[in-house]
Amino acid sequence: MKRTLLTLVALCLAAAISFAGGTTQSQTAKRTTATGLDISQPVELQFWMLGDAPKDLPAIEAEVNKLAMADLNCTVKYNYTTWTDWSQKYQLLLTSGQPIDLIFTAEWTDYQRYAKAGAYKDITALMPVAAPVLNKFVDKSGWDGVKVGGKIYTVPAMYKEYVYDGFEYREDLRKKYKLPEINSLATMEQYLETVLKNEPGMVGIAETLAANQFSAVMSLTAEMLHPWLDRGMPQYGLAADNAKPREMFPYWGSAEHLADLQLFKRWADKGFWSRSILSSTEDIATMFQTGKLALKMAGINPNKFATDLVAIKATHPEWEIGYYPFSRTTGVVHPVHPTHNGYAVPAASKNPERALAFFEKMVTDKRYNLLTQYGIEGKNYVADNGYYKMVGDSNTNGFGRESMNGWAWRNPEYMLFAPSYDAVKKLFAEFDKVATPDLYNGFAVDYLPFQTEKTALDSVTAQYLAPLQAGLVPDVEAGMAKFMAEAKKAGLEKIQAEYNKQWLAYCDDMGIK
Amino acid sequence: MGKKVRASKDSAVFSAVAYVVLALISVACILPFLLVVSASFTDEETIARFGYSILPRKFSLEAYGFIFKFPETIFRAYGITIVNTVCGTLAGLFLIAMTGFVLQRPDCRYRNKISFFIYFTTLFQGGLISWFILMTRYYHLQDHRLVLILPGLMNPFLIILMKNFIKASVPHEIIEAAVIDGANDFRIFTDIVLSLAKPGLATIGLFLALAYWNDWFTSSLFISTPAKYSLQFYLYNMLNNTQAMRQMAQTGAAIGVEAPTESVRMAMAVVCTGPILFLYPWVQKYFVKGLTIGAVKG
Numbered sequence: 001m002k003r004t005l006l007t008l009v010a011l012c013l014a015a016a017i018s019f020a021g022g023t024t025q026s027q028t029a030k031r032t033t034a035t036g037l038d039i040s041q042p043v044e045l046q047f048w049m050l051g052d053a054p055k056d057l058p059a060i061e062a063e064v065n066k067l068a069m070a071d072l073n074c075t076v077k078y079n080y081t082t083w084t085d086w087s088q089k090y091q092l093l094l095t096s097g098q099p100i101d102l103i104f105t106a107e108w109t110d111y112q113r114y115a116k117a118g119a120y121k122d123i124t125a126l127m128p129v130a131a132p133v134l135n136k137f138v139d140k141s142g143w144d145g146v147k148v149g150g151k152i153y154t155v156p157a158m159y160k161e162y163v164y165d166g167f168e169y170r171e172d173l174r175k176k177y178k179l180p181e182i183n184s185l186a187t188m189e190q191y192l193e194t195v196l197k198n199e200p201g202m203v204g205i206a207e208t209l210a211a212n213q214f215s216a217v218m219s220l221t222a223e224m225l226h227p228w229l230d231r232g233m234p235q236y237g238l239a240a241d242n243a244k245p246r247e248m249f250p251y252w253g254s255a256e257h258l259a260d261l262q263l264f265k266r267w268a269d270k271g272f273w274s275r276s277i278l279s280s281t282e283d284i285a286t287m288f289q290t291g292k293l294a295l296k297m298a299g300i301n302p303n304k305f306a307t308d309l310v311a312i313k314a315t316h317p318e319w320e321i322g323y324y325p326f327s328r329t330t331g332v333v334h335p336v337h338p339t340h341n342g343y344a345v346p347a348a349s350k351n352p353e354r355a356l357a358f359f360e361k362m363v364t365d366k367r368y369n370l371l372t373q374y375g376i377e378g379k380n381y382v383a384d385n386g387y388y389k390m391v392g393d394s395n396t397n398g399f400g401r402e403s404m405n406g407w408a409w410r411n412p413e414y415m416l417f418a419p420s421y422d423a424v425k426k427l428f429a430e431f432d433k434v435a436t437p438d439l440y441n442g443f444a445v446d447y448l449p450f451q452t453e454k455t456a457l458d459s460v461t462a463q464y465l466a467p468l469q470a471g472l473v474p475d476v477e478a479g480m481a482k483f484m485a486e487a488k489k490a491g492l493e494k495i496q497a498e499y500n501k502q503w504l505a506y507c508d509d510m511g512i513k
Numbered sequence: 514m515g516k517k518v519r520a521s522k523d524s525a526v527f528s529a530v531a532y533v534v535l536a537l538i539s540v541a542c543i544l545p546f547l548l549v550v551s552a553s554f555t556d557e558e559t560i561a562r563f564g565y566s567i568l569p570r571k572f573s574l575e576a577y578g579f580i581f582k583f584p585e586t587i588f589r590a591y592g593i594t595i596v597n598t599v600c601g602t603l604a605g606l607f608l609i610a611m612t613g614f615v616l617q618r619p620d621c622r623y624r625n626k627i628s629f630f631i632y633f634t635t636l637f638q639g640g641l642i643s644w645f646i647l648m649t650r651y652y653h654l655q656d657h658r659l660v661l662i663l664p665g666l667m668n669p670f671l672i673i674l675m676k677n678f679i680k681a682s683v684p685h686e687i688i689e690a691a692v693i694d695g696a697n698d699f700r701i702f703t704d705i706v707l708s709l710a711k712p713g714l715a716t717i718g719l720f721l722a723l724a725y726w727n728d729w730f731t732s733s734l735f736i737s738t739p740a741k742y743s744l745q746f747y748l749y750n751m752l753n754n755t756q757a758m759r760q761m762a763q764t765g766a767a768i769g770v771e772a773p774t775e776s777v778r779m780a781m782a783v784v785c786t787g788p789i790l791f792l793y794p795w796v797q798k799y800f801v802k803g804l805t806i807g808a809v810k811g
Binding site: 051052053055079080081082083084085089092095096097098282283286287289290292395 | 557558562582583586646649650655656733734737738746749750753754756774775
């Protein structure tokens with residue numbers, strides 16, 4: 001009996017160890033590319049992307065490897081971080097010094113901070129040598145936008161899109177009660193009032209935010225009342241006028257701030273949102289989907305609107321969904337900043353030239369690009385009158401459109417869109433007329449100098465500002481005074497001074513006047 | 514006489530109170546689980562509108578349909594978790610028991626120093642980054658199936674528990690007697706120690722098995738090929754992925770698939786806990802004994 005146990009243990013260990021596999025690579029003769037890049041050594045590139053790998057990735061990878069072996073004498077391994085704890089993994093991948101050849105960058109993955117810390121290779125001089133076609137393909141504003149300290153660390157994506165917010169509402173309800181078209185705060189207010197009065201069980205506005213904050217309505221006034229208040233502001237209470245971007249001024253505590261908070265109080269008193277909104281964990285998407293919510297806000301950009309249109313049509317074909325982009329009121333809209341989607345070569349890469357040459361292929365070579373964006377033609381998708389059409393549905397097809405999360409290697413010349421995207425294109429065409437470049441979103445403040453103050457301020461905003469924004473404080477003026485006093489105690493002035501200093505340095509760096 | 518009656522009356526009262534309290538506690542334990550099971554069979558829209566209920570208001574298998582959308586992948590994840598749990602628990606038990614046996618032998622010269630060294634790691638650890646670097650750059654275990662088994666094999670807390678357990682349940686005299694009878698150390702370990710330490714092995718085996726069964730973090734950190742995910746990570750990640758897709762703007766195409774998140778979450782809990790529940794009745798009788806022995810003598 002003891003013998004069998006021992007044998008079992010030994011077998012288990014042996015079985016576990018036998019999972020270990022090895023690959024061997026063969027040598028080939030000396031080779032160079034047309035541009036003179038030495039590719040005589042075969043290499044395997046480690047390619048990292050955020051999110052989840054599509055189910056059929058191995059098949060696509062095999063196809064790409066066939067092409068890459070012939071063109072560049074290399075193979076690629078596509079790795080995915082999954083969305084679980086992605087930011088922690090992203091940091092580990094860069095700090096552990098693992099040999100990685102290509103990794104995704106974005107302003108929301110802290111591109112600036114990592115670039116400054118030396119996590120990526122400086123590719124300013126390398127680009128024209130290793131990837132001359134791609135180097136020309138990306139225009140000057142793209143290269144200028146991603147510069148950190150005058151150097152280039154990432155290859156920006158060239159597809160121009162707008163990730164600009166707005167809100168969705170029930171157009172069928174608006175028509176039912178014969179309300180005027182929603183195009184201002186006043187008409188929005190009228191819509192909410194009527195719907196709440198006549199549709200029992202419905203909620204006006206909702207928000208789920210982890211940090212106990214209520215900022216959805218903030219974006220309403222910020223975007224619709226104040227053309228000077230840009231997306232993502234106020235940052236630590238600071239805002240800047242688009243006409244004079246260098247001058248950051250304090251919005252918190254100002255007369256405008258007080259007026260906004262009083263407006264929120266009025267809305268809260270009218271019952272536009274639940275009294276327990278600060279502790280609500282209900283999912284807004286589900287609420288809207290099930291007809292419980294009258295107005296859906298928070299991150300509703302044109303793409304999401306198009307997605308929702310299809311989703312609602314599937315479950316409630318009798319509804320009609322309206323969309324109002326904030327920028328219609330203010331006329332202020334920017335295409336995404338060049339740092340929004342990019343690919344960098346991490347400092348630990350052993351094959352930076354080959355990595356860039358391969359990335360050039362993925363963007364500019366139609367075979368690579370279509371394969372990694374849409375899959376294998378005929379098996380995963382078909383091009384139908386210039387539109388993208390999936391073969392089967394998401395349950396049977398293992399490689400959906402852009403399911404490799406290929407935002408950063410989109411090539412506008414090869415892109416295929418689904419018919420439902422026409423709604424987005426229409427909005428983009430509208431934005432194109434008034435769009436100005438995004439000045440602010442390439443800047444990420446380094447908060448290490450005021451880490452302690454930031455933590456203190458975060459708890460002050462959660463405690464005092466959130467209830468004010470949710471309209472739950474009876475005396476708004478006194479509440480705001482209290483918040484300002486607490487924020488000052490937490491070190492608001494120090495934070496703002498440091499923020500200003502860094503912002504001006506960034507402006508000088510990027511030539512913002 | 515009268516005293517006796519009173520005593521039995523007291524004990525009757527005590528029993529009644531005890532039964533009521535225990536029944537309440539059991540209900541408190543079972544109710545949430547029932548809610549979970551019921552919610553997993555409830556229609557997503559009904560949950561959003563009316564909240565959870567003990568009996569499904571509107572029966573739906575949508576959540577399970579979503580989880581088992583690609584049955585082969587989830588069964589593979591099940592297989593990997595079972596292999597990890599079985600291999601890891603058996604190998605881990607063997608190694609931990611062996612370490613514990615050696616460390617409690619009075620004739621092992623450096624036993625206190627080694628014990629302290631092991632104990633020390635429970636107080637001061639290298640942290641996540643150094644662990645990650647060790648695993649990926651020195652052991653080259655990135656995306657390797659062994660990474661799901663190896664790190665969990667030896668656990669300092671369990672080694673200390675095992676050491677104290679063997680010390681308490683195997684008198685040194687038996688070992689001396691066995692030596693006189695001509696048994697070598699390995700024979701003593703396999704034939705005497707392992708059979709006398711069964712309650713301890715069951716306890717520690719259960720700890721190990723639960724740790725392997727519930728482990729999602731190592732998969733999350735090191736595994737990048739979906740075919741190698743463990744069950745817990747596969748499910749957890751599925752949920753995270755649908756939430757991320759919701760927040761993310763889909764450029765160029767509208768997928769229009771809304772995953773039933775609330776009921777899926779509950780169905781996942783059912784799928785995860787189901788099999789491991791069967792382990793408890795098996796080892797329960799050892800479990801109670803083993804835990805207290807180790808604890809009291811510790």
